[in-house]
Amino acid sequence: MSGQSTFYVTTPIYYVNDVPHIGxxxxxxxxxxxxxxxxLDGYDVHFLTGTDEHGQKVEKAAEVAGLSPxxxxxxxxxxxxxxxxxxxxxxxGFIRTTEKRHYAACQAxxxxxxxxxxxxxxxxxxxxxxxxxxxxxDSETExxxxxxxxxxxxxxxxxxxxxxSYFFKLSAWGDRLLAFYDKNPRFIAPxxxxxxxxxxxxxxxxxxxxxxxxxSWGIPVPGDPKHIMYVWLDALTNYITECxxxxxxxxxxxxxxADLHIIGKDIIRFHCVFWPAxxxxxxxxxxxxxFASGWWTTEGQKISKSLGNAIDPVAATAEFGLDPFxxxxxxEVPFGNDGDFQRRALIGRLNADLANAYGNLxxxxxxxxxxNCGEKVPPKGTLVEADTVLLDRAKGLLAVVRAExxxxxxxxxxxxxxxxxxxANRYVDAQAPWALAKTDPVRRDxxxxxxxxxxxxxxxxxxxxxxxxxxxILDQLAVPVEARTFAAFDRExxxxxxxxxxxGVFPRFVEPAAAAS
RNA sequence: GGGCCCGUAGUUCAGUGGUUAGAACGAGCCGCUCAUAACGGUUAUGUCGCAGGUUCGAAUCCUGCCGGGCCUACCA
Numbered sequence: 001m002s003g004q005s006t007f008y009v010t011t012p013i014y015y016v017n018d019v020p021h022i023g024x025x026x027x028x029x030x031x032x033x034x035x036x037x038x039x040l041d042g043y044d045v046h047f048l049t050g051t052d053e054h055g056q057k058v059e060k061a062a063e064v065a066g067l068s069p070x071x072x073x074x075x076x077x078x079x080x081x082x083x084x085x086x087x088x089x090x091x092x093g094f095i096r097t098t099e100k101r102h103y104a105a106c107q108a109x110x111x112x113x114x115x116x117x118x119x120x121x122x123x124x125x126x127x128x129x130x131x132x133x134x135x136x137x138d139s140e141t142e143x144x145x146x147x148x149x150x151x152x153x154x155x156x157x158x159x160x161x162x163x164x165s166y167f168f169k170l171s172a173w174g175d176r177l178l179a180f181y182d183k184n185p186r187f188i189a190p191x192x193x194x195x196x197x198x199x200x201x202x203x204x205x206x207x208x209x210x211x212x213x214x215x216s217w218g219i220p221v222p223g224d225p226k227h228i229m230y231v232w233l234d235a236l237t238n239y240i241t242e243c244x245x246x247x248x249x250x251x252x253x254x255x256x257x258a259d260l261h262i263i264g265k266d267i268i269r270f271h272c273v274f275w276p277a278x279x280x281x282x283x284x285x286x287x288x289x290x291f292a293s294g295w296w297t298t299e300g301q302k303i304s305k306s307l308g309n310a311i312d313p314v315a316a317t318a319e320f321g322l323d324p325f326x327x328x329x330x331x332e333v334p335f336g337n338d339g340d341f342q343r344r345a346l347i348g349r350l351n352a353d354l355a356n357a358y359g360n361l362x363x364x365x366x367x368x369x370x371x372n373c374g375e376k377v378p379p380k381g382t383l384v385e386a387d388t389v390l391l392d393r394a395k396g397l398l399a400v401v402r403a404e405x406x407x408x409x410x411x412x413x414x415x416x417x418x419x420x421x422x423x424a425n426r427y428v429d430a431q432a433p434w435a436l437a438k439t440d441p442v443r444r445d446x447x448x449x450x451x452x453x454x455x456x457x458x459x460x461x462x463x464x465x466x467x468x469x470x471x472x473i474l475d476q477l478a479v480p481v482e483a484r485t486f487a488a489f490d491r492e493x494x495x496x497x498x499x500x501x502x503x504g505v506f507p508r509f510v511e512p513a514a515a516a517s
Numbered sequence: 518g519g520g521c522c523c524g525u526a527g528u529u530c531a532g533u534g535g536u537u538a539g540a541a542c543g544a545g546c547c548g549c550u551c552a553u554a555a556c557g558g559u560u561a562u563g564u565c566g567c568a569g570g571u572u573c574g575a576a577u578c579c580u581g582c583c584g585g586g587c588c589u590a591c592c593a
Contacts, residue, residue: 015593057592124591135591170590192522196588199520209591231593269590332529338586345529348542356555364552371551415541429549429557437551504553 007038008255011049012263013095013238016076017057020083021303022296022311022341023264026329030293030408031262032089033330036464037405041486046255048242049084050095051077055231059217069217073098086314088322088467095238097219105241106234107222112246112282113168114222124165124209127158135161166211166227173277174205180276180286188272189291189408190336193265197272208274236275240284257285262408265292291408294338311341320509323466324350330410330465350509357421358462359506361428362473365451366502368433377452377478377497378445387450390427393420394457398489401461410465417461424454452477453493460489469505476502 011028014020028049035047053073062072077096084091095102113119126135127149136158143149149158181187181198188194211227212218218228237245239258244250263271268290276286298309316325328346331353333339369378383391397420404413428451436444456477463470463484474484478497482488 012593017593052593055592126591192587195521200589203520203589206590230591232591235593264593265587267593268588270593273590334530340529345542348528351553352542355553360553360555362552364556366552368551418541425556426558428551432549432551434549434551506553508553508555 004042004044006255006259007035007043007045008243008258009034009038009045009047009260009262010239010242010258011091012261012267013050013052013097013235014080015052015055015057016073016080017061019076019079020313022313022316024080025083025087025313026296027262027264027293028083028089028091029087029326029329030291030335030410031260032087032091033326033410033464034260034262034405034408035090035092036467040460040463040484041402044254046093046242046252047091048093048095048239049080049089049091050093050238051080051097052231052235052238053077053096053098054218054228054234056212056215056217059215062217070098083313086317086322087326093242095242097234097238099241102234102238102241103219105245106219106229106237108246109237109240109278109282109284110222110229110233112284113278116281116283118169118172118281119166119210120169122165122167122207123162124167125160125162128161129156129158163213164227165209165213166221166224167207168210168233168274168278168281170205170208170274170277173280174201176280177201177205177273177277180280184286184288186289187276187286188268189289193268193272193292193336197268200269201273205273232270232274233278236270236278239287240279245284258287259289260408261287261290263290263292265294268292292336294333294336297338297340299342300340320346320350323469324354324506324509327354327414327465331414332411334411335408347509347511350506353418354506355508357418357425358458359504361421361425361451362455362476363502363504364428365448365455366476366499368437369448369452369499370502372433372437372441373445373448375499375501377493377495377499378448379442379495380449380453380492381442381446383446383450386427386430387446390420390423390454391450393423394454395490397457397461398486413461414465417458420454420458424451424458427451427454449493449495456493457489460484460486472503472505476500 009031011031014024031047031049035045039045051073053069058073059069062069065072067075073096081094083089084094110119128135150156178198178201181194181201188197208230210230210233211221212230213226213228216228218231219234221227221229239261240256243252243256245253245256247253261271271290279286296311297303298311301309303310313325320328324346328349331349332345369375372378397417400416401413404410404416431447433444433447436447455473456479459470459473459477476499477493478499479493483491
């Protein structure tokens with residue numbers, strides 16, 4: 001037990017200004033699949049998600065809704081919890097930045113940074129738009145023909161504003177960050193993101209304003225409560241709050257440093273530049289890896305509220321089924337790339353990959369077994385070369401899939417698995433067990449055993465992606481629940497085990513219009 | 518302006534110097550009949566964005582151009 005390797009994976013904490021959409025579902029799904037895989041592979045896993053609830057925007061949104069910030073965030077945070085059930089996610093923790101433990105962690109981290117000499121009091125100055133309630137960089141503003149400075153050619157008027165602010169000495173961390181990236185080539189993925197970050201850091205870093213006095217919905221700076229901590233310092237800290245920071249005797253501290261932060265590509269800088277700098281300054285180990293996922297578009301168009309083309313995870317799972325939806329999101333697009341959500345493509349995947357290739361393979365094999373082998377796992381006779389070729393491919397899959405998971409290459413893991421499914425379908429045709437039934441029932445039984453055993457192995461590996469459906473298939477193979485981890489990958493099906501009646505798991509999807517005509 | 522990534526069959530993509538450029542899906546044809554009209558076999562389709570260059574040899578390296586996406590800091 002104690003020697004077990006740990007694996008800590010996190011989603012971004014979601015900003016409660018928005019209701020959950022496909023972007024949230026996607027990042028959390030990737031973490032869920034990762035967590036499930038590592039659990040099956042014997043790791044001591046901790047999977048964290050949660051909500052980011054501070055900041056000016058939340059304060060304002062609450063006001064508009066006529067609620068206190070706390071009541072408002074309670075409500076919106078719940079909608080993210082609800083998504084967990086809808087998508088069958090399995091987080092071990094759900095953190096909210098409004099929790100007491102998180103205040104304590106943030107303030108402890110702050111004090112560490114002060115003690116290390118990395119925080120000082122200065123003045124934050126910039127072009128401020130009262131209407132936007134936002135600061136703009138000099139380069140973002142321009143002076144119009146009327147002599148007034150605006151945020152862009154058509155933006156609102158800006159004025160020069162200065163407010164006292166604490167700063168983090170980020171400028172001093174450039175070289176150490178570059179050395180860190182150099183020593184940890186796996187820290188940022190995909191590769192192109194790593195290049196972006198490195199070039200950004202090489203361009204020189206400025207000190208970072210890490211407190212605000214213009215609003216109050218946030219975590220007060222220790223010893224100077226007029227100041228509220230910069231939301232990102234607050235938000236990023238959640239990952240160590242969960243582990244008990246600053247109490248390193250907390251049992252969950254064993255999970256730090258995190259193995260994997262999965263994030264959206266919009267927040268790379270915060271995770272790959274600010275976060276390791278904060279941690280190194282505070283003397284805490286930096287996370288091992290940050291993987292930035294891409295964005296989804298719908299039918300080639302950007303998702304936007306005005307177009308009303310957002311993909312609602314609840315609607316999608318209701319129409320296509322949860323597991324096919326989970327499968328599609330991770331199979332269709334290389335993880336890390338942007339993806340286009342096309343209805344036609346989803347239906348194509350559902351029918352070609354799930355109903356035809358995998359579902360039908362299970363069904364055709366299991367129904368022959370049910371009709372010919374007395375509803376029992378058939379006897380495994382002498383294996384010939386064709387049998388061992390197929391079985392060896394299925395056996396070899398675990399190592400292949402494991403390597404792909406270490407790169408978060410979910411689409412490649414699935415491609416590899418589906419190659420064996422295709423092999424199995426070819427094998428069925430080549431061996432023709434329905435013909436053997438008449439000529440050589442012993443051989444037929446062996447063929448069916450080989451197929452059932454191949455389906456078992458494949459299905460064990462598909463579990464993280466489609467937990468419900470694979471559970472049903474393993475039930476139909478009478479694989480005991482305790483024999484569904486990778487430790488049992490080599491525990492072959494036992495001939496003579498009674499099997500339940502087979503039942504299709506992945507029905508074909510037929511468009512309602514087509515079905516009617 | 519600077520930087521990063523991409524442009525390969527109808528579609529989605531793989532392929533980073535070496536035989537006639539690959540896969541999947543889709544399409545045509547043939548076969549099979551255990552199965553969810555599923556499965557198998559087979560055929561077809563490409564100026565590898567364009568133009569130069571390096572090389573015995575380039576989709577693959579270099580240069581320029583065209584087209585698309587992204588980054589270029591402090592509202593998540």
